[in-house]
Amino acid sequence: MGKTVAEKIFDVHLVDNPAGDMCVLGLDEVFCHEITTPVAINDLVRRGKDRVFDASRIKAVIDHVSPAKDSKTALQGKILRDWARRHNIENFFDIGRNGVCHALFPEHGFVRPGYTIIMGDSHTCTYGAFGAFAAGVGTTDLEVGILKGVCAFRRPGTIKIEITGSLPEGVYAKDVILSIIGRLGVSGATDRVIEFAGPVVEKMSMESRMTLCNMAVEAGGTSGICYPDMTTVDYLRPFIKDEFNTRREAMDYYSRFLPDQDAGYEKSLEIDVSALAPQVTYGYKPDNVTPVSEMEGTPVDQVYIGSCTNGRIEDLRVAADVLSGRRISDSLRGIVSPATPGAYRKAMEEGIIETFMDAGFCVANPTCGACLGMSCGVIAEGEVCASTTNRNFYGRMGKGGMVHLMSPATAAATAVAGHITNSSLYKDQNPE
Amino acid sequence: MRNFGGKALFLDRSDINTDEIIPAKYLTEVSKEALGPHLLEDLSLEGFDPKEDIKGKQVIVSRSNFGCGSSREHAPWALEVNGIHMVIAESFARIFRQNMFNCGMLAIELPSESIDRIFNEFLSPEASVYADLEKSVLKISGREGKEAEIAFLISEFDRALVEAGGWVEYADANY
Ligand code: SF4
Numbered sequence: 102m103g104k105t106v107a108e109k110i111f112d113v114h115l116v117d118n119p120a121g122d123m124c125v126l127g128l129d130e131v132f133c134h135e136i137t138t139p140v141a142i143n144d145l146v147r148r149g150k151d152r153v154f155d156a157s158r159i160k161a162v163i164d165h166v167s168p169a170k171d172s173k174t175a176l177q178g179k180i181l182r183d184w185a186r187r188h189n190i191e192n193f194f195d196i197g198r199n200g201v202c203h204a205l206f207p208e209h210g211f212v213r214p215g216y217t218i219i220m221g222d223s224h225t226c227t228y229g230a231f232g233a234f235a236a237g238v239g240t241t242d243l244e245v246g247i248l249k250g251v252c253a254f255r256r257p258g259t260i261k262i263e264i265t266g267s268l269p270e271g272v273y274a275k276d277v278i279l280s281i282i283g284r285l286g287v288s289g290a291t292d293r294v295i296e297f298a299g300p301v302v303e304k305m306s307m308e309s310r311m312t313l314c315n316m317a318v319e320a321g322g323t324s325g326i327c328y329p330d331m332t333t334v335d336y337l338r339p340f341i342k343d344e345f346n347t348r349r350e351a352m353d354y355y356s357r358f359l360p361d362q363d364a365g366y367e368k369s370l371e372i373d374v375s376a377l378a379p380q381v382t383y384g385y386k387p388d389n390v391t392p393v394s395e396m397e398g399t400p401v402d403q404v405y406i407g408s409c410t411n412g413r414i415e416d417l418r419v420a421a422d423v424l425s426g427r428r429i430s431d432s433l434r435g436i437v438s439p440a441t442p443g444a445y446r447k448a449m450e451e452g453i454i455e456t457f458m459d460a461g462f463c464v465a466n467p468t469c470g471a472c473l474g475m476s477c478g479v480i481a482e483g484e485v486c487a488s489t490t491n492r493n494f495y496g497r498m499g500k501g502g503m504v505h506l507m508s509p510a511t512a513a514a515t516a517v518a519g520h521i522t523n524s525s526l527y528k529d530q531n532p533e
Numbered sequence: 534m535r536n537f538g539g540k541a542l543f544l545d546r547s548d549i550n551t552d553e554i555i556p557a558k559y560l561t562e563v564s565k566e567a568l569g570p571h572l573l574e575d576l577s578l579e580g581f582d583p584k585e586d587i588k589g590k591q592v593i594v595s596r597s598n599f600g601c602g603s604s605r606e607h608a609p610w611a612l613e614v615n616g617i618h619m620v621i622a623e624s625f626a627r628i629f630r631q632n633m634f635n636c637g638m639l640a641i642e643l644p645s646e647s648i649d650r651i652f653n654e655f656l657s658p659e660a661s662v663y664a665d666l667e668k669s670v671l672k673i674s675g676r677e678g679k680e681a682e683i684a685f686l687i688s689e690f691d692r693a694l695v696e697a698g699g700w701v702e703y704a705d706a707n708y
Binding site for chain 2: 116120125136139140143144150165166171180222225239244248251291323473474496
């Protein structure tokens with residue numbers, strides 16, 4: 102039987118097979134942020150093992166709370182910063198160069214097809230958009246990754262999801278992944294890799310593929326994976342110019358991480374998205390998903406556009422399109438946080454920041470902040486946030502608050518309307 | 534090897550996520566001990582009082598997909614510093630489960646019938662569960678001398694992690 106993408110990547114990276122289906126893999130990259138890494142660093146120091154396996158393969162960023170909001174978060178940043186300096190970790194993104202990890206690291210070309218990547222962050226699965234095996238891990242796994250450059254995984258089964266048809270107007274990768282999570286359930290892909298394939302994915306930009314893979318973990322998935330193709334090569338082109346003379350050459354090399362025709366899947370699904378409507382979550386679990394029309398009119402206190410799911414330039418463009426020439430409702434406040442300095446700069450150049458400001462949005466700097474209820478837009482008890490993020494857990498954006506997950510288009514339309522609404526309502530209307 | 538077991542805390546719900554086990558606002562702590570008082574602070578479960586109900590408990594018994602959501606190892610640490618070194622559930626989220634073994638603690642999966650049985654027959658403040666790792670059985674006792682033994686499976690590798698006291702020691706010795 103042929104092999105899946107994950108199986109091919111496992112074969113190339115296998116270091117040890119300690120028992121049964123447990124595989125210890127060599128790691129191409131270990132990514133770090135200031136929330137989960139300091140405890141690993143402190144523990145390594147305590148054990149007298151303050152070493153790194155390869156400083157050039159470690160990347161670090163301060164992103165969750167940036168700039169620091171209090172002494173504790175300042176200390177977390179300091180521990181990471183001091184450690185990066187001590188070990189000559191060149192790719193350390195301090196305040197000013199920093200952005201949300203899963204948007205920032207791909208932008209710098211650190212993610213390549215066939216790579217193995219871990220990070221102490223559950224949405225590490227985002228990088229699968231490039232055909233990498235990328236998994237979120239806990240601090241101990243991260244600690245061992247930093248020290249030894251290895252991580253243990255059970256050989257995962259793969260679920261293949263073929264996305265067919267074509268996306269209707271106003272429907273985006275976020276709506277697709279929400280509907281998939283609704284279908285699989287929050288543990289439907291536990292310990293599994295999800296391969297996203299089919300014509301709809303082939304047409305998607307890298308940004309959209311990242312949105313898709315980002316939420317694989319909300320169905321329990323270890324990693325979401327899209328197949329490397331010319332879109333991937335073109336995105337990576339500036340970073341791989343010295344490695345490959347032509348695009349074709351790069352593609353030929355990356356092709357070895359494509360699945361075999363007869364790969365063994367645990368489950369294969371086909372989803373036709375031609376009739377898919379914009380989706381939104383309604384409860385405290387990401388699989389509580391329903392069409393926006395079902396939630397139409399639900400009052401909202403805050404709209405948040407940003408995060409590793411939907412804070413990229415493409416997302417800002419989509420939201421700005423809806424907001425252009427309009428003002429957000431007086432009944433709510435809007436916050437946008439471009440996920441990276443690169444996205445921020447582009448948004449500025451394209452006049453998108455101006456559109457947001459004219460509409461009455463607060464433009465925050467790149468940070469996770471509100472997404473996990475730590476800073477820059479925490480909501481009050483009993484408040485409701487319409488958000489382009491990926492988690493609606495009880496208390497996620499602030500104790501006692503409710504989060505409705507949605508696409509940037511839906512979030513922008515909701516900001517204008519003052520309640521949850523479909524972006525297509527704004528499509529053909531001229532702004533007043 | 535550490536002894537596993539003690540009084541059981543029953544959390545009768547599926548999909549208990551790590552935000553509920555330890556809310557994100559405490560992720561600014563850089564010591565495990567500081568997490569202690571906040572364990573399960575945001576759990577949405579009817580009638581559950583974190584202050585009272587956690588006291589003196591060493592084991593958690595829950596339903597399916599325990600520990601889903603954020604990868605934060607603060608969740609097992611918050612359990613650890615409260616003296617809870619074993620979670621028994623129908624299933625776990627991958628990262629949480631791995632984190633438990635990486636810390637040298639036990640995350641034991643049992644079929645739904647066994648979990649149902651533990652809830653049905655033993656749910657009480659007196660219930661306790663001990664793990665005999667050598668024989669791979671859980672010894673459960675409850676009210677009025679009621680007892681049961683339920684076999685469990687853990688992989689050789691997970692067992693090796695528990696014996697080594699966690700993944701850091703194991704990996705540093707082996708790779
Ligand atoms: S934006 Fe939100 S989900 Fe993404 S890494 Fe930051 S906290 Fe996690």
